[in-house]
Amino acid sequence: MKVFVCIKQVPDTEAKLKILPDQSGVDGAGIKWVMNPYDEFAVEEAIKFREANAGAQVLVLTLGPKPRAAEVLRTALAMGADEGLLINAPENLDNFSTARALAEVIKQEGGAHLIFTGKVAIDDNSSSVSQMLAEFLSLPHATVVSKFSKGTDGFVVERDVEGGAKELIQLSGASVVAANKGLNMPRYASLPGIMKAKKKTLKEIEFSSLGVSSAEQKIKFTTLTLPPEKPPAKLIPGDSSAQVSTLVQLLRDEAKVL
Amino acid sequence: MGKILVYVEQHHDQIKRSSQELLQAAQKSGHTVAALFLGTHGKLAAAQAASYGAQEVHVLADASLDQYNSENYLAALAQACEKIQPFILLASASSSGKDVFPRLAARLKTGVASDCIELTIQGDSVSAKKPLYSGKCFASVNFENSPVKIILMRANQLPVSAPDTSKTATIQEHVFNKPTLKTILKEIVRGASEKLDLTEANIIVSGGRGLKEAANFKLLENLAEALGATVGASRAVVDAGWVSHGMQVGQTGKTVAPTLYIAVGISGAIQHLAGMSGSKVIVAINSDANAPIFQKATYGIVGDLFDIVPKLTEEFKKVLHK
Ligand SMILES: Cc1cc2nc3c(=O)[nH]c(=O)nc-3n(C[C@H](O)[C@H](O)[C@H](O)COP(=O)(O)OP(=O)(O)OC[C@H]3O[C@@H](n4cnc5c(N)ncnc54)[C@H](O)[C@@H]3O)c2cc1C
Numbered sequence: 001m002k003v004f005v006c007i008k009q010v011p012d013t014e015a016k017l018k019i020l021p022d023q024s025g026v027d028g029a030g031i032k033w034v035m036n037p038y039d040e041f042a043v044e045e046a047i048k049f050r051e052a053n054a055g056a057q058v059l060v061l062t063l064g065p066k067p068r069a070a071e072v073l074r075t076a077l078a079m080g081a082d083e084g085l086l087i088n089a090p091e092n093l094d095n096f097s098t099a100r101a102l103a104e105v106i107k108q109e110g111g112a113h114l115i116f117t118g119k120v121a122i123d124d125n126s127s128s129v130s131q132m133l134a135e136f137l138s139l140p141h142a143t144v145v146s147k148f149s150k151g152t153d154g155f156v157v158e159r160d161v162e163g164g165a166k167e168l169i170q171l172s173g174a175s176v177v178a179a180n181k182g183l184n185m186p187r188y189a190s191l192p193g194i195m196k197a198k199k200k201t202l203k204e205i206e207f208s209s210l211g212v213s214s215a216e217q218k219i220k221f222t223t224l225t226l227p228p229e230k231p232p233a234k235l236i237p238g239d240s241s242a243q244v245s246t247l248v249q250l251l252r253d254e255a256k257v258l
Numbered sequence: 259m260g261k262i263l264v265y266v267e268q269h270h271d272q273i274k275r276s277s278q279e280l281l282q283a284a285q286k287s288g289h290t291v292a293a294l295f296l297g298t299h300g301k302l303a304a305a306q307a308a309s310y311g312a313q314e315v316h317v318l319a320d321a322s323l324d325q326y327n328s329e330n331y332l333a334a335l336a337q338a339c340e341k342i343q344p345f346i347l348l349a350s351a352s353s354s355g356k357d358v359f360p361r362l363a364a365r366l367k368t369g370v371a372s373d374c375i376e377l378t379i380q381g382d383s384v385s386a387k388k389p390l391y392s393g394k395c396f397a398s399v400n401f402e403n404s405p406v407k408i409i410l411m412r413a414n415q416l417p418v419s420a421p422d423t424s425k426t427a428t429i430q431e432h433v434f435n436k437p438t439l440k441t442i443l444k445e446i447v448r449g450a451s452e453k454l455d456l457t458e459a460n461i462i463v464s465g466g467r468g469l470k471e472a473a474n475f476k477l478l479e480n481l482a483e484a485l486g487a488t489v490g491a492s493r494a495v496v497d498a499g500w501v502s503h504g505m506q507v508g509q510t511g512k513t514v515a516p517t518l519y520i521a522v523g524i525s526g527a528i529q530h531l532a533g534m535s536g537s538k539v540i541v542a543i544n545s546d547a548n549a550p551i552f553q554k555a556t557y558g559i560v561g562d563l564f565d566i567v568p569k570l571t572e573e574f575k576k577v578l579h580k
Pocket residue numbers: 013037465466467468469491492493494495506507508509510511512522523524525526527528529530533543544545546549561562563564
């Protein structure tokens with residue numbers, strides 16, 4: 001049974017971003033890169049699945065520029081994934097082309113029994129690649145999943161929706177599952193894990209070999225800007241009773257939000 | 259002149275505010291506005307769509323669409339696009355919207371921009387603005403090679419003016435050709451809250467570790483009650499098990515953009531700010547004058563929340579209910 005996990009390398013959440021002079025993206029120099037936080041849940045769930053199902057194999061797949069994108073695969077291999085696949089691709093491919101390329105590689109590898117992704121990549125904030133991938137592979141999907149188990153002919157998941165409600169969904173056959181926080185606690189890579197990872201297979205594939213045409217690039221980010229500087233907070237003076245009445249008055253008369 | 263299709267969401271036979279925003283934004287563009295309703299309840303809310311700017315109302319009034327199912331909705335939306343032939347498709351970045359529209363984009367071989375906060379339609383060109391890197395920067399999204407430009411907007415980003423009930427629209431019903439399903443919704447487990455979801459709420463009161471223990475969230479519930487607000491939380495208190503995970507605001511929780519966000523006993527870690535810095539007005543209540551939350555706040559009270567919050571609740575009650 002082949003279990004694929006799609007993982008993306010993203011700037012560390014604490015990283016300070018510099019926008020490129022042409023405003024087409026952020027300057028990657030000097031940024032610390034990490035695994036997209038939701039993809040950690042995806043990797044963990046795949047490893048747990050393999051531990052519970054003899055014969056399952058976990059393949060981690062990323063699309064990104066070499067050599068930096070290989071690091072995120074090494075991290076996943078150190079956590080316990082079996083094999084890594086790197087699609088060497090230019091920066092700034094959109095969600096459509098990315099999903100097309102991931103789908104193409106999964107087909108070339110003989111298809112999947114189960115695919116995990118994160119619910120969103122925190123850099124492009126697109127929440128699209130999993131559903132698009134599922135469409136290109138004609139598989140059912142579920143996103144924002146916080147509970148996962150194997151069913152008789154497929155999988156059973158819980159999906160988080162508005163108001164704290166959960167949808168209990170049954171997926172039949174091979175499926176794409178996008179992980180939310182709450183699904184599990186991702187393990188850390190242990191030292192022996194890191195040593196073992198060095199010997200695991202890491203295959204490289206060129207994006208240009210996958211037949212994804214330039215017409216499959218559908219959206220483009222331009223004019224990146226930093227958020228406008230906020231004036232400092234108005235600190236409200238006085239004792240607590242005075243503070244409270246001033247605040248309510250400001251909210252009503254100045255900010256006009258009541 | 260092309261057609262803009264707005265996928266309309268409703269709640270208790272009322273068009274949701276997020277969809278009202280989209281209908282009115284579409285109307286301002288000067289293009290023909292078509293509203294799409296899925297499910298048998300659609301017909302009731304359909305009449306309202308005209309008053310928000312729809313000239314055409316399309317309904318797939320099939321009972322299998324009364325509840326969200328990704329495969330049924332995908333098929334219904336694809337069939338509707340085929341018939342209506344819009345060049346722009348607008349929908350809310352709700353949990354069902356975010357689930358199905360990217361897949362629709364893949365099926366229609368077109369582009370999708372999700373989680374947008376601004377929308378510009380000028381003649382035949384359209385672009386949207388969205389936050390990237392957890393709100394640390396913003397970008398314009400431009401479409402290429404996209405026959406239908408699909409844009410998912412966050413709620414509460416666009417103005418809504420009073421509906422014009424003198425307007426009318428043509429109503430067309432379409433047959434829904436059901437697909438075979440591999441995805442089955444077994445059950446919906448209701449959440450604890452019947453309140454508006456955090457992502458749709460206009461006012462949010464959020465609590466952090468400063469509340470000291472789970473039971474003290476009662477203070478915030480009272481405050482929220484007085485304001486008609488929804489209660490949120492920082493990750494620290496979600497991880498501590500004080501409140502449910504659905505209440506978490508931030509990078510690994512929900513991204514919210516209410517008109518008013520009141521942060522109580524929350525320090526303002528960058529991952530928390532990522533989820534709420536788009537709020538219009540931010541109030542911070544914290545005993546530490548150096549807490550980073552004050553750098554993002556519009557108004558700040560440095561003080562003890564256990565003293566401030568009950569008084570604030572009373573003050574809101576006094577001002578709002580007289
Ligand atoms: C990958 C990653 C993802 C994360 N995602 C999120 C996320 O989605 N959301 C999120 O919130 N966090 C997230 N975090 C955690 C984040 O870094 C902080 O740890 C967390 O937000 C802190 O929560 P807090 O503000 O409630 O607690 P603290 O930082 O402990 O702050 C408590 C505050 O309460 C104040 N206080 C104490 N007593 C009183 C009193 N009596 N009256 C008034 N004020 C008082 C204190 O001065 C302090 O500022 C993430 C972290 C990582 C690494």
